Amino acid sequence: MTEVIDGKAVAADIRESLAACIATLDDEGVEPGLATVLMSDDPASETYVSMKQRDCEEVGIDGIHVEIDPDAPAAELYDTIDELNADPTVNGILVQMPVPEHVDERRVLRRIDPVKDVDGFHPENVGRLVAGNDRYRPCTPHGIQKLLEAYEIETESADAVIVGRSNIVGKPLANLLLQKADDGNATVTVCHSRTEDLTEKARNADILVAAVGLAEIIDAEMVTDGTTVIDVGVNRVDADTEKGYELVGDVDYDAVAEVAGAITPVPGGVGPMTRAMLLYNTVKAAGLQHDVDVDLP
Numbered sequence: 001m002t003e004v005i006d007g008k009a010v011a012a013d014i015r016e017s018l019a020a021c022i023a024t025l026d027d028e029g030v031e032p033g034l035a036t037v038l039m040s041d042d043p044a045s046e047t048y049v050s051m052k053q054r055d056c057e058e059v060g061i062d063g064i065h066v067e068i069d070p071d072a073p074a075a076e077l078y079d080t081i082d083e084l085n086a087d088p089t090v091n092g093i094l095v096q097m098p099v100p101e102h103v104d105e106r107r108v109l110r111r112i113d114p115v116k117d118v119d120g121f122h123p124e125n126v127g128r129l130v131a132g133n134d135r136y137r138p139c140t141p142h143g144i145q146k147l148l149e150a151y152e153i154e155t156e157s158a159d160a161v162i163v164g165r166s167n168i169v170g171k172p173l174a175n176l177l178l179q180k181a182d183d184g185n186a187t188v189t190v191c192h193s194r195t196e197d198l199t200e201k202a203r204n205a206d207i208l209v210a211a212v213g214l215a216e217i218i219d220a221e222m223v224t225d226g227t228t229v230i231d232v233g234v235n236r237v238d239a240d241t242e243k244g245y246e247l248v249g250d251v252d253y254d255a256v257a258e259v260a261g262a263i264t265p266v267p268g269g270v271g272p273m274t275r276a277m278l279l280y281n282t283v284k285a286a287g288l289q290h291d292v293d294v295d296l297p
């Protein structure tokens, strides 16, 4: 039987453990603070940011939200980042991606104080992660590691095939799974949508991660019996529902679930874990900035 990996449940467990860390910080007079910055009127981005703010409230993180008109000059965003960098009540800063075209994304990422970079996208933090000395693991890859751990899916000596080479998922996850560590030690292949023989490569996977951002491109033919399938896709496709759309992953769920050993659903798989690990990084950031030992889950 295929095991359905319940990201919502694992995320709830992590939030519960984080509550204990937040209590430890509270004993030291520290309330962790997360600033989210939105410079976009994309409805999906708005939804994600408001979910992140709601998560903060639930666990006892002080959520600060800043909205910038997407037509405003880029300098407005840079100035906002400078202010948040200087604000001692803000431990973590997340600038929701994508930013408008007239804003230089790389410059944004460089501008965030690396100690407050809870996304883990600043070049300093990227470099540390690649070197095996990570400070903040990017939320989605870290969430995937936590899911695998919760379901006792060994990465050690597994063939992990990642489809997708983004800076936010594919590349950092490849680096984490390669690390000499209990949650690493995998043999990693990174593919993308243009990889020749994608099917053949995917069929070699013990752990197959789909992070391409193309609805349902992973079909049953790409999956062999017993493979663990991790679906990172969150694609909104038009549908006759109340909202006018439906959320589907990068995996053709119904067909692939027939063969996979374990599979993450969309919604309810990786998405909630991404959000939980953002809270994790914010708690870690508060601990680092106030020199408080928090016993992270």
Ligand SMILES: Nc1nc(=O)c2c([nH]1)NC[C@@H]1CN(c3ccc(C(=O)N[C@@H](CCC(=O)O)C(=O)O)cc3)C=[N+]21
Residues within 6 Å of the ligand: 047, 048, 051, 094, 095, 096, 097, 098, 119, 139, 234, 247, 266, 267, 268, 269, 270, 271, 272, 274, 275
């Ligand atoms: N600086 C930055 N950091 C990010 O971490 C970041 C970003 N920019 N830009 C966009 C992506 C996307 N992302 C998601 C997080 C949670 C869900 C999530 O919780 N999804 C729910 C359902 C969501 C729904 O109902 O629409 C689920 O899969 O169950 C999805 C997507 C974070 N991102």
